[in-house]
Amino acid sequence: MLFVRPARLSDLDAIAHMARTAQPVLHSLPHDRAALEARIALSEDSFRADVDFPGEEFYLFVLEDTATGRLVGTSSIVAAAGYAEPFYAFRNDALIHASRELHVNRKIHALTMSHELTGKSRLAGFYIEPTLRGDAAAHLMSRARMMYVAMNRRRFTPEVFSLLLGVTDETGASPFWEAVGRKFFGRDFKDIELASGGRSRTFIAEVMPAYPLYVPLLPEPAQRVLGEPDPSALLAYEIHLEEGFEPDRYVDIFDAGPVLTAQVDRTASVAGNETRTVREAAGATNLEGAAYLVASQRAGEFRCVLATLPDSKKGADIIAPLDASARAALGVQDGEPVRCAPLYRATPQTEDAYMGDAQ
The missing domain is CATH 3.40.630.30 (Gcn5-related N-acetyltransferase (GNAT))
Structure with a gap:
């Protein structure tokens, strides 16, 4: 992992x-x-x-x-x-060069050190x-x-x-x-x-x-x-x-x-960030859900992995089922909190879409 x-x-x-x-x-x-x-x-x-x-x-x-x-x-x-x-x-500025007499109006881009x-x-x-x-x-x-x-x-x-x-x-x-x-x-x-x-x-x-x-x-x-x-x-x-x-x-x-x-x-990592509770999972092969960034900061030591987690809206208890390798990499045990954010943002048509993140 x-x-x-x-x-x-x-x-x-x-x-x-x-x-x-x-x-x-x-x-x-x-x-x-x-x-x-x-x-x-x-x-x-x-x-x-x-x-x-x-x-x-x-x-x-x-x-x-x-x-x-x-x-x-x-x-x-x-x-x-x-x-x-x-x-x-370099700051890319648009400068207007115009002359009424010549009926010229041009927008010229210029690079200025900033x-x-x-x-x-x-x-x-x-x-x-x-x-x-x-x-x-x-x-x-x-x-x-x-x-x-x-x-x-x-x-x-x-x-x-x-x-x-x-x-x-x-x-x-x-x-x-x-x-x-x-x-x-x-x-x-x-x-x-x-x-x-x-x-x-x-x-x-x-x-x-x-x-x-x-x-x-x-x-x-x-x-x-x-x-x-x-x-x-x-x-x-x-x-x-x-x-x-x-x-x-x-x-x-x-x-x-x-x-x-x-x-x-x-940003997606902040707008979609949530705290979940770690739960032991025997393996990741049977887990259903989406790819998430999962991070811990136990004793001040930051760790982050990718894991498949279920939709947080499917139950009142927001959990993070993690297998042994993920728990070891994060340095966490069952029942401890972790911070999670979806790896990919939801599309604007879904109810899970992040607000204000349109490109």
């Missing part, structure tokens, strides 16, 4: 391997072993800390296979993006081992973060965002970077991607253009990829939409990848 838990320093070797082999690169996970060790230590401190409002906390999660003990995925939450330095992105996302909580560092089949593991690894947010609201801001990978070619080159970033940095996309440290470095403001970039003046290949996720990021994009995230007017300053934002209260 796969389950999500906080990363530990004992996971350093496995996480370092994922950081090195992830393609495209994860700029939120440093390749330097000492820096990565410091990041994991910060995560451990963040999970233990008594937090009243979001600050410099960083939460790193791993996906573990109970059958082998191997780590097969990672993801993270930055409590307040750009806490020490501004978080930079740090308006600074201070908001950010989902980051999503990686799943390519050998895993199906999308269940990806859903679990990505959306477990929002289950943690739902259970620890004071640690995060009311709005969260996620920056997804923009379009790159088979060599890892970005059309947008070649048209814009390379003109100012004179270096390869991968080099600056690693050096950026999560889009919060001073050199970004020092080198990137301070004035708006008019989109029609960019080469056609750069225009086409604005706000488009890379094919390798399409599953992550769809998972975010399922959670309730929506494309915003921001794009990444390096590869023009999409920035997705969501109000925490309107």
